[in-house]
Amino acid sequence: MRKASIVSIGNELLSGQTTDTNATYLSDRLLSISIPVVSVYTIGDDKDAIIRAFNLACSEADVVIATGGLGPTDDDLTRQAFAEFLGVELQLQDELLQKIREFFACRDLQMPDKNKIQAYIPAGAEAIANNLGTAPGIMVRVGAVREPPLLIALPGVPSEMKQMFEESVLARLQRFAGGQAVAVRKLKCFGAGESAIAEMLGDMMQRGRNPLINCTVGYGVVTLHIIAAAKDNEKARQMAENDEKSLRNILGKLVYGTGEQTLAEVVGEKLARTNKTLAVAESCTGGTLAKLLTDIPGASRYFMYGWVVYSNRAKVSELGVPADFIDKYGAVSEQVARAMAEEARRKAGTDFAIAITGIAGPAGGSELKPVGLVYVSVDSNSGCETKRYNFSHDRDFIRLRAAQTALNMLRLQLDID
Numbered sequence: 001m002r003k004a005s006i007v008s009i010g011n012e013l014l015s016g017q018t019t020d021t022n023a024t025y026l027s028d029r030l031l032s033i034s035i036p037v038v039s040v041y042t043i044g045d046d047k048d049a050i051i052r053a054f055n056l057a058c059s060e061a062d063v064v065i066a067t068g069g070l071g072p073t074d075d076d077l078t079r080q081a082f083a084e085f086l087g088v089e090l091q092l093q094d095e096l097l098q099k100i101r102e103f104f105a106c107r108d109l110q111m112p113d114k115n116k117i118q119a120y121i122p123a124g125a126e127a128i129a130n131n132l133g134t135a136p137g138i139m140v141r142v143g144a145v146r147e148p149p150l151l152i153a154l155p156g157v158p159s160e161m162k163q164m165f166e167e168s169v170l171a172r173l174q175r176f177a178g179g180q181a182v183a184v185r186k187l188k189c190f191g192a193g194e195s196a197i198a199e200m201l202g203d204m205m206q207r208g209r210n211p212l213i214n215c216t217v218g219y220g221v222v223t224l225h226i227i228a229a230a231k232d233n234e235k236a237r238q239m240a241e242n243d244e245k246s247l248r249n250i251l252g253k254l255v256y257g258t259g260e261q262t263l264a265e266v267v268g269e270k271l272a273r274t275n276k277t278l279a280v281a282e283s284c285t286g287g288t289l290a291k292l293l294t295d296i297p298g299a300s301r302y303f304m305y306g307w308v309v310y311s312n313r314a315k316v317s318e319l320g321v322p323a324d325f326i327d328k329y330g331a332v333s334e335q336v337a338r339a340m341a342e343e344a345r346r347k348a349g350t351d352f353a354i355a356i357t358g359i360a361g362p363a364g365g366s367e368l369k370p371v372g373l374v375y376v377s378v379d380s381n382s383g384c385e386t387k388r389y390n391f392s393h394d395r396d397f398i399r400l401r402a403a404q405t406a407l408n409m410l411r412l413q414l415d416i417d
Contacts, residue, residue, distance in 0.1 A: 004036065005037065022158055023040045035182075062149055072115045082151070091121060128168045137168070181235070186226070193217075226240045226243045268299055272301045280353065281306075281344040282355075284402065321339045325339055338386050353379045353380075362395060
């Protein structure tokens with residue numbers, strides 16, 4: 001199976017000033033032609049660091065694509081690192097220099113002398129045309145072994161990189177892939193952490209296994225990527241399908257969906273399919289739960305009411321939460337969460353109601369009720385289920401994680417019903 005590695009170059013990536021969208025784009029496009037990415041390196045504008053990254057990437061991949069560092073300024077060192085890595089000199093390409101001059105002339109500008117460096121290409125390498133800017137790309141086979149890695153350098157400007165990849169690189173890589181087939185499936189999980197799921201799966205997550213199972217995490221959602229490689233599409237598809245069945249058997253109800261499905265989407269589908277309705281009452285999440293639900297087209301089929309009762313006064317006046325509950329137990333308590341859910345369902349006349357109350361921080365916590373403490377209640381004809389959670393991280397994380405957790409509680413109840 002052909003594999004790829006990406007080397008993203010630029011101090012701005014390390015400082016956080018620029019988000020590396022190039023690596024995401026390239027990973028997706030490479031996988032679409034059956035070349036999965038096995039590593040991504042982010043490197044600053046340092047020649048020695050770039051060379052080390054090239055060595056690492058070439059040791060584990062058949063295709064290495066570097067982006068960034070091909071500009072005309074002193075901190076653009078990719079071409080120099082490229083040449084030193086190959087053990088060759090940079091050579092001036094007169095045709096490239098003429099194209100760069102024409103680029104400026106068409107705009108009634110004189111080419112700065114610094115741009116001349118962009119016409120230098122490592123000896124033996126091939127230049128990749130850049131129709132949007134002045135920095136040509138570079139492509140070359142590395143080493144003298146039977147099937148040496150293919151090393152490619154592209155500009156860091158996303159618009160230039162994408163056009164050059166689509167026009168000059170993609171078809172070459174499709175041929176390089178040699179007709180291998182890759183099938184990809186995604187399983188979405190919620191209710192257990194990454195390490196717990198990895199422990200449950202055991203040897204199935206070993207590196208070098210085919211299918212390869214990768215794991216990504218975001219706000220409590222664990223996504224398992226099943227990547228199967230074979231000589232033909234049907235075989236790859238069958239391998240991925242078999243692994244998906246195995247994962248489902250092991251993980252059970254932790255699996256809530258596939259592909260890009262969200263918890264809100266899955267819950268909405270279950271509510272619509274069973275003709276059930278829902279209301280929500282939110283305090284610390286401030287409408288986050290309602291937004292997740294109504295982000296789904298057609299949510300009006302099941303989502304009826306939503307209250308943001310942020311203050312104690314609102315909890316009492318809008319939902320009828322007993323004031324003595326708040327005085328005795330506090331607004332962040334099992335009793336208040338339960339009362340919010342029960343009163344929301346009663347007032348809305350719905351089949352289900354979800355209530356959330358908690359402390360999102362960064363202030364407002366105490367030893368008994370720390371920041372991140374959240375109570376979630378789900379009320380229905382079957383009764384009211386209330387759970388206590390302690391979330392960490394910042395305010396935004398706590399609010400979104402609480403809303404996701406509430407959706408998952410409802411999902412599990414819908415599965416029982």
